[in-house]
Amino acid sequence: MSSTYQGSCLCGQIRFEVTGFHQPTAHCHCSMCRKFHGAPFAALTQVDNLTWLSGKHLLKDYVAPNGTTRTFCEHCGSSVGFRRKGDDLTQIELSLALFDSDIEVEVDAHIYTDYQSNWYLISDDLPQFKEGRE
Template structure:
């Protein structure tokens, strides 16, 4: 998959926080880890990546709130409506922004390319597409 370049925009549910992303990196995935499932209230969360210079908040920075988990991962959300916006791994060097694709207002010309942390997936959800499935992160061996 190649980088997607165009101006894209997104926002939280209440519209207080808005952002723009100029270019989306190739890795776009569905995360099935327990924390993403709980944070999103769904079988998985779907993230895209952008380099920090290609992502910017255009409104509502005062509404941003962070939750730092015991494992050091950080989730950023809207303090007004609760929309999940960003994820940051504990070992992040700050050069990449992982943002929730569900908050985009713009259509994008590609789709996620993998399921990650599938060994923690909800037992009530079956993955039925042909995307590679990684038991943990992308560095583990894919099941498909």
């Protein structure tokens, strides 16, 4: 039997469903993730069998100077996800904060800690990587 997990943006117009999550999943402290999420880090994960249930037409992209893409809701501004340079929408890493119930994913590291904010202290025992996973 397969579990499904649903998520949505703040206004609820973008809704999606997935059947699972990939490891590894990390907290990213790079400045672009911090600014895009308005938080000390971003928690993003790759998913299995992503289906857009509604609002796909509201997805908008910001392509950063390094070629990575941040996707957000045109209506409420919710940070939906991240894509590496050249990836299409089927390869999006979704924001963990968008899921509407408990999910089966475990964050296992902090990445890009050389760029972390000076006002947030990492206080857990997860491994820390100065750049991506080394």
